[in-house]
Amino acid sequence: MDPSPHPLSQFVLKMHSRCDLACDHCYVFEHADQSWRGRPKVISDAVLDITAERIAEHARTHRLDTVHVVLHGGEPLLAGRARLRRAAEGLRSALAGVCGLDLRIHTNGVTLDEKFCDLFAEFDIKIGVSLDGDRAANDLHRRYRDGRSSHDRVLRAISLLRQPRYRHLFAGILCTIDLRNDPDTVYSALAALSPPRIDFLLPHATWDDPPPRPSASATAYGDWLLRIFDRWTADGRPMGVRVLDSVLRTLRGASSLTESLGLAPVELAVIETDGALELADSLKTAYDGAPATGMRVQANSLDEMATHPGIVARQRGLEGLSDTCRACPVVRSCGGGLYAHRYRTGSGANGFMNPSVFCADLKQLILGIRDRETQKMSMPPSLRNGAHLDELASGFGGHEAVELLARHELTVNRELLAAVWHEVPHSATGTAAWETLTVLDAEAPGSVDAVLAHPYLRPWALRSLGGDEEAGPIAMRGVAELAAAALVRAGRPGTVTVPAHSGVLRLPTLGALKVGDAAEGQVTGNNDDGFAVRVGSREHRIGHKQGADPSWLDRHLFELPDWTIALEDTDPWRDVHGYAVQPRLSDAAAEKWHSRLKAAWEWIRRELPAYAPGLATGLSVVTPLRAGVSGADISSAARDAFGAVAVARPDAPETLACLLVHEFQHVKLGALLDLTDLYDPTCEQLFYAPWRPDPRPLEGLLQGTYAHIAVVDFWRARHRTTDGAEARAAEAQFARWREQTAEAVDTLAASGALTEEGERFVTAMGETLASRLTAPLSPDALTEARRAATDHKRRTAS
Structure with missing residues (x-):
């Protein structure tokens, strides 16, 4: 069997298939798929052992740097400390010398105590807790079977995680949106707990079973999240908010932090308590049996799992989306939404070749954030007599303060680029590239900004304005490089001719292509999620599924928790x-x-x-x-x-x-x-x-x-x-x-x-x-x- 181009790196390991709460919005127990009823309550040692072996084998084969494992349920704490220890020890032992292990647990928190936290501290297991807001918001859904509130117990768990000895374990809060809850009240209740991150989750729904909309508004969920965005921004964005951070990142051309947004391939598998290998849990909301693959960890390798059609379908980028999605102006941020939310009985591709049932909401959210950020960009930032100046002066400076600096630096870069264009003689290649850049700046400004914010734009611009005999060619080459990089980032059709220098064709923020003695290359965007560079009679296809081009020097881009950092080793x-x-x-x-x-x-x-x-x-x-x-x-x-x-x-x-x-x-x-x-x-x-x-x-x-x-x-x-x-x-x-x-x-x-x-x-x-x-x-x-x-x-x- 051919190996998947996208090996699996994320695993949900079901430790227990039952729960001590009876949340009526739970996709595991309350939605279409009811396979939990026939599964063992607790995962066995044998399944844990073979799972660890399979993950290590897969990581070794594909030379993975890190695998991410979430201990899940049901409610995983019901498995008990001994079983959780067995899982952590087995994974750590199997992966020793193979790759890193990012181990997490997602819990409702009602039984979390110091003994569990001590265990999790021993194995550095990060803890995410479910909480839907204040007591009134939380108790709409998160109750015991007899109707008792879970709110006090969850707050007790979070208070424990906020203690200095456990604070480093606190991964954040997961909150499912209910439109009946006021977003400001929910945000205030959660922000008061000082979580490192909040995940606001759309309730799972499909076209067959749409989400509740008390206001009958087609964009009610998007509007709800925009109110969160405004409040979060006004507060200086004191913690990560995964959905909002993901929109901001994808608007800048970076990757999403969640599978529910963006076009990045999903590399996730679920291991159930009986060893069944399944697709993402969210598919349980589509129809009974939707996550099933027919594979078991006892009999099937993870390489086999990686080539399952249900996995491959979520790794096709634009090609895997409906015509409506592919034509949408926000598709590179939205990515069609969560796969499960696209389901409609009887439609193509097993029912998932549709826009998300939250399509209008996602578009409202993404355009709303884009417009707010664009408006901020158009306002010259001032730090005088403001809290941000004091924050920076103290030696620190959070997201909002540093973002103000970054926006001003981007403005300076734009001014320098304009100066280059107005003061340096134009070539035909440079003029054509400038026209492309101008169109992109109007139609895809986020992609242009992502390129113009490149740290080494300013040294190029200052050299171009230096007035020596090389300034003209340097300037026009740089304009073409910037235009081509922005075109590729925007995913727009078009071609830009880019001059080469010293045997290399450079695309700032993306990488460089070795071209030998060639004087130039033609960069063409919008090619099956990749792009092409024609150099003479040879076409280099970059980012396509048939494998890496050895002439392409890809940028080393590392996605660390809450930080994307690039190693720059090609920019002259x-x-x-x-x-x-x-x-x-x-x-x-x-x-x-x-x-x-x-x-x-x-x-x-x-x-x-x-x-x-x-x-x-x-x-x-x-x-x-x-x-x-x-x-x-x-x-x-x-x-x-x-x-x-x-x-x-x-x-x-x-x-x-x-x-x-x-x-x-x-x-x-x-x-x-x-x-x-x-x-x-x-x-x-x-x-x-x-x-x-x-x-x-x-x-x-x-x-x-x-x-x-x-x-x-x-x-x-x-x-x-x-x-x-x-x-x-x-x-x-x-x-x-x-x-x-x-x-x-x-x-x-x-x-x-x-x-x-x-x-x-x-x-x-x-x-x-x-x-x-x-x-x-x-x-x-x-x-x-x-x-x-x-x-x-x-x-x-x-």
Whole structure:
């Protein structure tokens, strides 16, 4: 049997097939498929063992980086701690040395206690809890069989997960929408619990059994979610909201976070308590037997499961959608909606070749979010006298504050692109590309923005405006590259001729094609979810099902929890960081980066959580640097490359975490300085900087001080999370940098060159450091810190 082009990487493992609640909207027990009645209540050890073996075999065959397993039900806690331990131990053992394991459990929470949490902490099992809002909202559906409310018990479970020792296990809240519930009230009730993420779920329904619409509005669910979006945005987007984040991501051309939106292939299988291999649980709402495949984990491999027609049908992208969906302007965000929601008895492709029963709602939601974001883009952001300035000045900055910076930087990039077009002589190729870019900017602005936000657009634009003899060809080549990349991202028909350079045809944000001696190539979009590049008589088909083109250098794009990050190793304009960049990485080297970034990001989210939201919003590219001969850590942020940092990959994930947050401080402050003046630019005085061997101009000291707030917090976290000699060394570093960074703040404040906003900014920096200065430390650490500071000043003075 031919292997699937999309191996399975996500598994739902049914630990128990019954539940201690009787939720009347549950698709497992209350909808069309009733197969639960004939299944064992508890999964057996034998099924657990063979499941772990099958997953490991599949992961090894396809060289998966990580597999994601959700322990599910019914209610999985009913399986008991011993059985849950057996599942975790079996999966961990089978996958050891094969790939990473992302293990989660989804529970109604009513029996969650400390003993369960201790078990889950032992195996790092993340916990998602179902809750539909306040008591009134939750009790519309989530009750015991005798009618008792489950609300208090669920709140007790979430309170347990909010304790410091278990907080890292809390994955979020799942809330099923009921239009009878006020969205603001539901949002307030859930947001008050400080979850890391909320999943607002459309109730499962089909064309045969449509969703309830008390208002008789065809867009009531979309309108309900838009009210959530407005409230969430007004609050500064304090937590992830999967459906809303997914719409925002797909509008920017990125992947969705949920199978209910977007065109990404679904790579999910369900293992029932009896070992049956089934399709997604949501299909239980379509008809009795809809998820069944006839396969069993005891007899069938996961490679066989991956080629089942029900899996393949959800991996065809646009080709797998109805004509109505393919013609829809929001199809790349909507993706046709959840597969189960398309079902109608008697229609084509086994009843699923239809738009979603929530079609009008999804369109309303996506267009509503797009219009709101477009309106925000058209409004010049201001941070003056606002909470966002104070938030950034403290050293942090969440999603909303960093998004304001990103929007302004995008505006600057657009202005630079316009300047290039108006000031550089045009070629015929450049003119045709510009016309395509203009049309796309009107019809698919999100795709254009995704390309124009590329961190290395500005170095190209500044070189194009430099006036040397190469500026014209560089400018026109860049315009064609941008237009072609936007065309591909938009999935629109058309062709753009792109000049090549040094044997490579570059598509910013996508990758590059090796073209040898060819002078140009013709990039054509809208080809079965891929695109084509014709170079002479040869056509390269990129992203198509027949396999990878060896000439195509795909961008290394990693989807980490709440953060999408790309390794940039093909863009010629990335060489702006003051250090030698790495050439194209091998697959093995890229995978090492992936592993190290994943571990570093987990450390940041766990130990430096105040830095994580802003970093995830504003840092999109890491450029690998060559390692230095001395073995010292190397990293850099370029003033004209917002959204990127450059790093020589260190051995320790914690070190990479430090370099990332440190350099992203420079990225944030550079963007803020593009937006507002914090100091008098005519100041020529040089100032002592505790981290440099030479005096620094005022902006250099400001940049270094701001970056070292993150360094202080890094060493504080290292001191807290290590022991022995390592903890003592971290304590000394924390002691040194908190005092010397606070001293640098005093130097800035006394400079006499700060603007009113600059004084406010530096004051806020000082307040953050003052809170660090009160932490008790050992006399040895303080003595070592002061000795190091004195030595540095003496060396600098000499």
